[in-house]
Amino acid sequence: MVGVAPPGSGRAVTKALPSSRQFVSTRRRWSQLMATYGLRACEVVTLTIDDVEWRAERLRIPQRKTRGSLWLPLTDEVGTALLDYLRHGRPVLNVRRQRVPFRGGPARSYRELFLRCRTPTGVLKPTAVTEAFQAWSKRSGLAIPYQGPHCLRHSYAVHLLRSGLSLKTIGDLLGHRTLESTCVYVRPAVDDLRDVALPLPVGVDRSAPAVAS
Numbered sequence: 001m002v003g004v005a006p007p008g009s010g011r012a013v014t015k016a017l018p019s020s021r022q023f024v025s026t027r028r029r030w031s032q033l034m035a036t037y038g039l040r041a042c043e044v045v046t047l048t049i050d051d052v053e054w055r056a057e058r059l060r061i062p063q064r065k066t067r068g069s070l071w072l073p074l075t076d077e078v079g080t081a082l083l084d085y086l087r088h089g090r091p092v093l094n095v096r097r098q099r100v101p102f103r104g105g106p107a108r109s110y111r112e113l114f115l116r117c118r119t120p121t122g123v124l125k126p127t128a129v130t131e132a133f134q135a136w137s138k139r140s141g142l143a144i145p146y147q148g149p150h151c152l153r154h155s156y157a158v159h160l161l162r163s164g165l166s167l168k169t170i171g172d173l174l175g176h177r178t179l180e181s182t183c184v185y186v187r188p189a190v191d192d193l194r195d196v197a198l199p200l201p202v203g204v205d206r207s208a209p210a211v212a213s
Contacts, residue, residue, distance in 0.1 A: 026085070026089060026091070026114060026115075027132055029082065029089070029114070030044045030045075030129065031133070031136070031149075032078065032081055033047075034149055036075065036078055037059070037061075037072055037156070038153040038155075038156030038174060039061065039153070040149075040150070040153065041126040041130055042064070042126045043061055044129060045124045045125060045126055045128075045129060046062060047112065047114070048113060049111050049112075049113060050111060052074065052079075054074070057073060057079070058071050058072065058073055059071070059072045059074045063175050066175075066177060072173070085113075090113070091115045091117035093109075093121050093122070110122070110123065112124070116128065129149055130148055130149055133148060153174070153185070156174075158185070158186055161186045167179055167183065167186070170185075
């Protein structure tokens with residue numbers, strides 16, 4: 001099972017990033033999204049500029065399995081950070097995408113939020129996110145059982161549970177289709193689940209055998 005990062009890991013890992021403008025602008029921003037919303041690496045790299053609705057103050061997360069959309073509130077902190085990134089930090093790639101074979105229309109520019117500015121330039125890959133996070137987590141000195149970005153997603157789920165949210169709400173925020181998937185994420189906080197268990201109705205005999213329906 002994926003380990004849970006200690007509280008505040010997202011901020012600690014972010015502080016461990018190199019101080020150059022490139023890292024601050026790009027990699028710090030997607031790490032902030034993962035820590036704030038518990039996003040998967042594959043969700044971060046597929047985010048586009050069109051997924052950020054500034055006026056509605058919400059963020060659209062495309063769901064691959066359901067082919068639907070998960071809408072999350074765009075916090076002031078994240079919104080300000082993304083705006084600064086788009087204005088000053090997002091790489092400007094001269095290379096435009098080639099046209100898709102056998103399809104008409106001109107080559108289009110990149111719409112993804114996070115781009116790779118080193119050769120080969122283009123769309124950021126989930127593996128690049130994982131490798132970068134592993135390096136930063138080691139540099140941060142945190143005792144993270146599994147040094148991969150997915151541990152932030154598990155920690156986010158546990159944080160929501162300890163904040164008093166129901167499993168159904170947590171599952172909705174994580175984009176889960178079943179309650180079983182959510183339970184896997186909050187299993188490390190099983191002691192907290194005992195506190196939210198429903199009380200046994202008055203008059204029910206615990207020792208009485210169940211009656212088959």
